[in-house]
Structures are given as structure tokens and as C-alpha cells.
Amino acid sequence: MNKQFLLASRPTGTPSSENFKLVEVPIPDLKEGEVLVRSLYISVDPYMRGRMNDYKSYVPPYSLNEPIAGGVVGEVIESKSSQFQTGEIVMGMYGWQTNGVVNGKDLQKINSDIAPISTALGVLGMPGLTAYFGLLDIANPQAGETVVVSGAAGAVGMIVGQIAKIKGARVIGIAGSEEKINYLKEELHFDEVINYKTTSDIKADLRNACPNGVDVYFDNVGGSISDAVLLLINQGARIPLCGQISLYNLEKVDIGPRMQPLLLINSALMQGFIVSNYMSRFHEALPQMAQWVAEGKIKYKETIVEGFENMPTAFLGLFSGENIGKQLVRVAD
Amino acid sequence: MNKQFLLASRPTGTPSSENFKLVEVPIPDLKEGEVLVRSLYISVDPYMRGRMNDYKSYVPPYSLNEPIAGGVVGEVIESKSSQFQTGEIVMGMYGWQTNGVVNGKDLQKINSDIAPISTALGVLGMPGLTAYFGLLDIANPQAGETVVVSGAAGAVGMIVGQIAKIKGARVIGIAGSEEKINYLKEELHFDEVINYKTTSDIKADLRNACPNGVDVYFDNVGGSISDAVLLLINQGARIPLCGQISLYNLEKVDIGPRMQPLLLINSALMQGFIVSNYMSRFHEALPQMAQWVAEGKIKYKETIVEGFENMPTAFLGLFSGENIGKQLVRVAD
Known part of the structure; x- marks a missing residue:
């Protein structure tokens, strides 16, 4: 079974846990080209607040009763994509779910030799x-x-x-x-x-x-x-x-x-x-950032909340300033 | 004698004629390199309002009891500069005065073959x-x-x-x-x-x-x-x-x-x-603008108030929207 947080209602003012709904749904069978990813770290970001409103912005609004989209780092559990093997660590945007069934085209491999895998959602993401x-x-x-x-x-x-x-x-x-x-x-x-x-x-x-x-x-x-x-x-x-x-x-x-x-x-x-806006130039920035991190010229910090059920808490904490550095939720080891 | 409008007091809110003072002063003898210019057209511009306040901006504030600086097109009456001859039409920034004694370095010649000389304060200025x-x-x-x-x-x-x-x-x-x-x-x-x-x-x-x-x-x-x-x-x-x-x-x-x-x-x-900010590139813009004007692709309009004594009236009219196109004061033929 797959746990998901859906947007249950659009917040008015400051969001609360009432705006989110935790559901369990079966994991569908993989189609050709798809990959099953077990979530390890899920990102919460301030921009998500904007997507909870129903108005035009740089990204479309979230749909009601759909999982909240956002960055996830996870492990490949099963693959029908020739590009991905079981056990590989990947990053995707499938959001607040304990498992994602994702087309391989929408996943990126994470090299855990460069830095801890969580950094793909932070300093190297x-x-x-x-x-x-x-x-x-x-x-x-x-x-x-x-x-x-x-x-x-x-x-x-x-x-x-x-x-x-x-x-x-x-x-x-x-x-x-x-x-x-x-x-x-x-x-x-x-x-x-x-x-x-x-x-x-x-x-x-x-x-x-x-x-x-x-x-x-x-x-x-x-x-x-x-x-x-x-x-x-x-x-x-x-x-x-x-x-x-x-x-x-x-x-x-x-x-x-x-x-x-x-x-x-x-x-x-x-x-x-x-x-x-800069997607075509990510390839020039990421090696430079990785080098600065490796040299110790850029340090980073993460604030990690444990447990998928605490996704809304971690998200709401962004607005009261609970986090130092990147706020993540660890949902599996 | 030279007529000048001085800034008599700094306006609070909308300026009025009280903020300006008309004086007559003798025209000094020319020093080496200087030119005496008889004003023909004097410019009034919205930015002048900012310079009447005593605060930091992109140009320094006007000094009290000094002539208000701004663009003027005039005729050379006397010259101790080898660069300028009597009768030439020039543009300078010596402001609200019927005559200017100006270093030749601070004057530009105006070619009246290209367009009427007043355009040096407007479409070609x-x-x-x-x-x-x-x-x-x-x-x-x-x-x-x-x-x-x-x-x-x-x-x-x-x-x-x-x-x-x-x-x-x-x-x-x-x-x-x-x-x-x-x-x-x-x-x-x-x-x-x-x-x-x-x-x-x-x-x-x-x-x-x-x-x-x-x-x-x-x-x-x-x-x-x-x-x-x-x-x-x-x-x-x-x-x-x-x-x-x-x-x-x-x-x-x-x-x-x-x-x-x-x-x-x-x-x-x-x-x-x-x-x-673009001074180093004026030379690329002016020929293009002159060409567009010559081709009729750019038309222009001027609103001309007659008489030096009406400088304040012309300036104040900018804020009530009296002008269509460039607002000028004609002070001599």
C-alpha cells in the first residue's frame, strides 16, 4: 500500500493540518518504462503554499484531492525502465507519497559518492x-x-x-x-x-x-x-x-x-x-556547487522531521521559521 | 543684463510660483575658453521637481538662490573658445537664464539641417x-x-x-x-x-x-x-x-x-x-533617431510657452498635464 497526503481543501490564510488528508491506496502495477520508487526523503518548500491557492502563478495550482507534488529522493524498488536498476537512488517530483510510480524520464539518478543523498533536495538540488x-x-x-x-x-x-x-x-x-x-x-x-x-x-x-x-x-x-x-x-x-x-x-x-x-x-x-528559468544551465552550476561543497567552501544544514505522517507539520514549520537550512521529512531509511 | 530664475525656496508638495525668484544680473566678461550663449529655447522637465528637494537622488539637489539648471538651446553671441563661432546654435545645461556664460567643453553644436533646433531638447535630445x-x-x-x-x-x-x-x-x-x-x-x-x-x-x-x-x-x-x-x-x-x-x-x-x-x-x-547611464552610447542612438524622424517613422510634438517670465508656469503645467509632447519655453527668436 502507498500512503499519500492529498490537498483536502485550499487554505485561507495560514494553512493548518485540516487542509491535508492522509490516505492509503494500492500501488498500481508498473507499465513499460515506469519505475517504483520507495521514498526516503521528501521535500517541503515555501513555494508549495502558492500552489495551494487557485490562481495563476509560475506553476499551476495543486488539484484538490490529489497528492501534493514536490521533490523526493528515493530508492528504486522495481523497474520496467531500462535506465534504472533496483537499488539505485533517484530524485523525482512525485511529492507527498511513501511510494511513487514514475516514468523513468521523470527521474534523475543521484550519485551518493558526491554528497549525502538528501542534498539532492537541498544544496545540490x-x-x-x-x-x-x-x-x-x-x-x-x-x-x-x-x-x-x-x-x-x-x-x-x-x-x-x-x-x-x-x-x-x-x-x-x-x-x-x-x-x-x-x-x-x-x-x-x-x-x-x-x-x-x-x-x-x-x-x-x-x-x-x-x-x-x-x-x-x-x-x-x-x-x-x-x-x-x-x-x-x-x-x-x-x-x-x-x-x-x-x-x-x-x-x-x-x-x-x-x-x-x-x-x-x-x-x-x-x-x-x-x-x-535556468534549466538549460543546471549542468554548469551543479559541478561548481558540488566542488564548493567538496572543498568546504559551502556548508549546508538540514532540519529533518521523522515520519511520513509529519509532512504537514514540517511544511507548516516553514512559516514559523522552525527550520535551519533545508527542511526535509525522512520517511524511510 | 541676464535674467535668471532662482530656486527661492524648496517646494512642499506641489510647487508654486512662490518657489521661484526672477532676478537680473550683469553678464560677466568671458574668460578664455568660455562662450556667451543667448537662450532661444529652455527646457522644463519633470525630473526637475526631484532636484528641488534636498535629498539624495541620481542628480544632486538644486541649491537655493542659484539658477535652476536644465537644458537650453541658444545662439553663440561671443566666443573665447576656438571650438565655437558667433552665430552657431548650441545646446547646454545652464538652465533658466536668458544668457549663459559657459565653458565650451560643456556645449554641443546643433545641426539645424537635420531638424528644427528645438528638437535638441526633445526627440533628438x-x-x-x-x-x-x-x-x-x-x-x-x-x-x-x-x-x-x-x-x-x-x-x-x-x-x-x-x-x-x-x-x-x-x-x-x-x-x-x-x-x-x-x-x-x-x-x-x-x-x-x-x-x-x-x-x-x-x-x-x-x-x-x-x-x-x-x-x-x-x-x-x-x-x-x-x-x-x-x-x-x-x-x-x-x-x-x-x-x-x-x-x-x-x-x-x-x-x-x-x-x-x-x-x-x-x-x-x-x-x-x-x-x-547610457552616455557612452548616445552616438549610436542619435543617428538612428534622426533617421527615423527624417523617414517620418517618428513624429514629435512640442508645446511651447512664450516668454522667459513664464518659465515657472510652463514647469508647473507638467504636473497638471498641460503639455502634449515636449514642453519648451521660447525666450528669443
């Missing part, structure tokens, strides 16, 4: 590639420039900061707990990290941390944190828009200070993106 | 170059794409729309009077033009005018007009930020719906710019 292309392709930080990253202790943010350090930039993180801040400063050598939850004046903290202004703002969160950063942008600033997690659970369009005048007077660039 | 680089360099519209331009009947907007038509785009203008709308539709062949002052539902008008969404939004105005356009942007939309005239006279930061989520889900680009 979508979050790492998101950091790589958003920072290097859109923002192209130069040595000596100031790079601010919000959501700095998240799966993307902590990679952004480390790549910016590799490029010689001064890196300021914004995160929401002392544990995160200590990790970013002590382990990842961010130059400064601001705790947005405890500060009494984030604008003043940012001014102090960025005496030469802000050249790059990698935005994972949006809202008032981003408003504060934008006040400090320099001429020619670049602002990759990667996420707006502070807004995802709001029930109506948020209002805030208009930022177009700041972009105008600073000849600044703001660019929304999604990692799939 | 800063506004035309602003349209050219903002549209072609930042937005690069493709044949069949939909381009929306606000402030469409202004000195920049009407050139933007015509270049977009040359590139094969569908062009939608937004302007504020029936006279402007008729001109843009009948003379310049814009596909649709929306009167933002008389419409009861600009969002519906835009939806009707842009059935395939918006690929390029050239923003001259900001505020609620831009909010309405942004709701319609397509994947990969490009939004050059050229001006935000609807906000320039506000006394505090305006608030509005946050647009980062729209940029994010559409992988859209927003880029502030100022024409001087």
Missing part, C-alpha cells in the same frame, strides 16, 4: 541552484560589494550568503532566532546577521551593518523587512526576488510603501525569477 | 534618448508583444510608443485628455489609448486593450495607474522605470499594493534608469 542562479546571474556580486540576504538561514538564503562570500562580498543576513544567527556568523562566517524578531529598529541595525549601503538584496521574504533594506540601496543595486514568504499566508493583497521611486533614483534592478 | 534606451535596452520589445506606456503623450512617452510600433509591438498608451488621445491614435497610430482621467474602471479598460496581457510596461507615472497595469503582466515582462510623476509632489512616501509578488510569479524585471 533546487534550493542550491536557486541560490546560484539568482545570485550570480541576476545580481552578479563583486568583491567588496555589500550583499544583504533575507531568510538567511533558510535552504536558499544560507547558500546565497556563502556564494556571495566566495565572490568577495560583505554579507549581511537577516534571520529570526539566536540559534540561526549564531550558525550563520560562527559556522558560515556571515559578516553581520540581524535578528528581525528581536530588533527594536531594523532600519538602524541595517544602517549600522551596511555603512556603504546595499549593492545586492536577495529577497526571500518581502514585506516590511524588504522595505527597510530598500531604503539603503546604492546606485546600480540588483534585487533578485526569490520569495515573499512573509506575504504567502495573507488573505488579501498587502500594502506598503511604494518602492518604484527608490528603484528609479538608484537605477536599480528588481528581477523575479524561478529556478526552472 | 534627452527625452528621445530616454525613450530609446529605456525601451530598447531594458525592455527590448519583440514583434507581436504588447507594450503599455503611461504618460504616453509626454515628451518621452510618445517616442516610446512610436519606437515600439517600429519594432512591431502592439502599443497601448495611457494619457489624460481627449486631445492627447486623439493625437496618439490618429497621428501616431497607437493601437489603443486609455484616458485615465475619465475612465470609470482603468483595470477593465486595460484588460480590454491588452487581451494577451502586458509584455512591456514603460512607466512614466507610477501610482495607481501602474498598479493597474502590473496586474496584467505576462511571464518575462520587462518594466523600465523612467518616471513617477504622480508621486513627485506628495509630501510623504505613498503606499500602495506591494508589487513584488507580481514580479516574482511572472519572473518579471523592473529596472530604474536615467538616460545618462
Whole structure:
């Protein structure tokens, strides 16, 4: 039998466990070309919140009463594809299920010699590639420039900061707990990290941390944190828009200070993106990321929740900031 | 004697004639390398409003009790520069003065064979170059794409729309009077033009005018007009930020719906710019613009106020939308 979490209802505001339904269904027989994968690690990501709404976005909305789609690393249990052998470790997008029946064309092999297999969902997967292309392709930080990253202790943010350090930039993180801040400063050598939850004046903290202004703002969160950063942008600033997690659970369009005048007077660039825009260039990024990880220039962290039944809990924790680094659910050994 | 308009006080909100002071001062003797220019046409531009405030922008603020700087076309009356002869027509930035004593290095010769000399302040000057680089360099519209331009009947907007038509785009203008709308539709062949002052539902008008969404939004105005356009942007939309005239006279930061989520889900680009960013490429743009004007592919219009004493009136008219095309003041024949 296969366990699945279905989207039972579309959340209004902050999702709750009520929006998800756990079901057991038989595993169908494999057709020619298909592979049966036993899930080992399942990813939960902030972008999934957007797909729970029924509106146009860069990916289609989830369907009600269907399994929630997303990245999974698993082991091949049975194969009717000539490309895959039993026992191989693969990555697919079949989502919140303990087992996936997937066409071999939609699976990628994972080389466990390079790094632990879970990294295919993190630093060597979508979050790492998101950091790589958003920072290097859109923002192209130069040595000596100031790079601010919000959501700095998240799966993307902590990679952004480390790549910016590799490029010689001064890196300021914004995160929401002392544990995160200590990790970013002590382990990842961010130059400064601001705790947005405890500060009494984030604008003043940012001014102090960025005496030469802000050249790059990698935005994972949006809202008032981003408003504060934008006040400090320099001429020619670049602002990759990667996420707006502070807004995802709001029930109506948020209002805030208009930022177009700041972009105008600073000849600044703001660019929304999604990692799939860069699919044709993944092959150039992944070896570089793997090399940086192997050299210890990029470290990573995962927050792992145990047990398939805890998928919704792990997902909801993203919005209260429970995770440091990539949030995963381990569903089998 | 030389007449000058000085900035007498910094405006709060909408400027008034009280903010300007007309003075007469002697014309100094020329030093070596200097040229005396008699002003013929003086430019008034929306960006001047920003320079009347005392805050950091892409150009320094105007100083109190100094002449207001800006573009002028005039005739050389006397020259101690080997580069300029009496009777030549030149362009300089010496501003709201009936005569300028200017170093020859800061003057450009105007060839009156190409087009009327006033165009050096309009279609073949800063506004035309602003349209050219903002549209072609930042937005690069493709044949069949939909381009929306606000402030469409202004000195920049009407050139933007015509270049977009040359590139094969569908062009939608937004302007504020029936006279402007008729001109843009009948003379310049814009596909649709929306009167933002008389419409009861600009969002519906835009939806009707842009059935395939918006690929390029050239923003001259900001505020609620831009909010309405942004709701319609397509994947990969490009939004050059050229001006935000609807906000320039506000006394505090305006608030509005946050647009980062729209940029994010559409992988859209927003880029502030100022024409001087492209100074090293003016030489490539000006011959192309002159050719389009000569071929009749780009038409232009000027609104000319007579008499130096009316400089403030002409400037203030920019904010109530008095002008069609480039607003100039003619101060001598």
C-alpha cells in the first residue's frame, strides 16, 4: 500500500493540518518504462503554499484531492525502465507519497559518492541552484560589494550568503532566532546577521551593518523587512526576488510603501525569477556547487522531521521559521 | 543684463510660483575658453521637481538662490573658445537664464539641417534618448508583444510608443485628455489609448486593450495607474522605470499594493534608469533617431510657452498635464 497526503481543501490564510488528508491506496502495477520508487526523503518548500491557492502563478495550482507534488529522493524498488536498476537512488517530483510510480524520464539518478543523498533536495538540488542562479546571474556580486540576504538561514538564503562570500562580498543576513544567527556568523562566517524578531529598529541595525549601503538584496521574504533594506540601496543595486514568504499566508493583497521611486533614483534592478528559468544551465552550476561543497567552501544544514505522517507539520514549520537550512521529512531509511 | 530664475525656496508638495525668484544680473566678461550663449529655447522637465528637494537622488539637489539648471538651446553671441563661432546654435545645461556664460567643453553644436533646433531638447535630445534606451535596452520589445506606456503623450512617452510600433509591438498608451488621445491614435497610430482621467474602471479598460496581457510596461507615472497595469503582466515582462510623476509632489512616501509578488510569479524585471547611464552610447542612438524622424517613422510634438517670465508656469503645467509632447519655453527668436 502507498500512503499519500492529498490537498483536502485550499487554505485561507495560514494553512493548518485540516487542509491535508492522509490516505492509503494500492500501488498500481508498473507499465513499460515506469519505475517504483520507495521514498526516503521528501521535500517541503515555501513555494508549495502558492500552489495551494487557485490562481495563476509560475506553476499551476495543486488539484484538490490529489497528492501534493514536490521533490523526493528515493530508492528504486522495481523497474520496467531500462535506465534504472533496483537499488539505485533517484530524485523525482512525485511529492507527498511513501511510494511513487514514475516514468523513468521523470527521474534523475543521484550519485551518493558526491554528497549525502538528501542534498539532492537541498544544496545540490533546487534550493542550491536557486541560490546560484539568482545570485550570480541576476545580481552578479563583486568583491567588496555589500550583499544583504533575507531568510538567511533558510535552504536558499544560507547558500546565497556563502556564494556571495566566495565572490568577495560583505554579507549581511537577516534571520529570526539566536540559534540561526549564531550558525550563520560562527559556522558560515556571515559578516553581520540581524535578528528581525528581536530588533527594536531594523532600519538602524541595517544602517549600522551596511555603512556603504546595499549593492545586492536577495529577497526571500518581502514585506516590511524588504522595505527597510530598500531604503539603503546604492546606485546600480540588483534585487533578485526569490520569495515573499512573509506575504504567502495573507488573505488579501498587502500594502506598503511604494518602492518604484527608490528603484528609479538608484537605477536599480528588481528581477523575479524561478529556478526552472535556468534549466538549460543546471549542468554548469551543479559541478561548481558540488566542488564548493567538496572543498568546504559551502556548508549546508538540514532540519529533518521523522515520519511520513509529519509532512504537514514540517511544511507548516516553514512559516514559523522552525527550520535551519533545508527542511526535509525522512520517511524511510 | 541676464535674467535668471532662482530656486527661492524648496517646494512642499506641489510647487508654486512662490518657489521661484526672477532676478537680473550683469553678464560677466568671458574668460578664455568660455562662450556667451543667448537662450532661444529652455527646457522644463519633470525630473526637475526631484532636484528641488534636498535629498539624495541620481542628480544632486538644486541649491537655493542659484539658477535652476536644465537644458537650453541658444545662439553663440561671443566666443573665447576656438571650438565655437558667433552665430552657431548650441545646446547646454545652464538652465533658466536668458544668457549663459559657459565653458565650451560643456556645449554641443546643433545641426539645424537635420531638424528644427528645438528638437535638441526633445526627440533628438534627452527625452528621445530616454525613450530609446529605456525601451530598447531594458525592455527590448519583440514583434507581436504588447507594450503599455503611461504618460504616453509626454515628451518621452510618445517616442516610446512610436519606437515600439517600429519594432512591431502592439502599443497601448495611457494619457489624460481627449486631445492627447486623439493625437496618439490618429497621428501616431497607437493601437489603443486609455484616458485615465475619465475612465470609470482603468483595470477593465486595460484588460480590454491588452487581451494577451502586458509584455512591456514603460512607466512614466507610477501610482495607481501602474498598479493597474502590473496586474496584467505576462511571464518575462520587462518594466523600465523612467518616471513617477504622480508621486513627485506628495509630501510623504505613498503606499500602495506591494508589487513584488507580481514580479516574482511572472519572473518579471523592473529596472530604474536615467538616460545618462547610457552616455557612452548616445552616438549610436542619435543617428538612428534622426533617421527615423527624417523617414517620418517618428513624429514629435512640442508645446511651447512664450516668454522667459513664464518659465515657472510652463514647469508647473507638467504636473497638471498641460503639455502634449515636449514642453519648451521660447525666450528669443
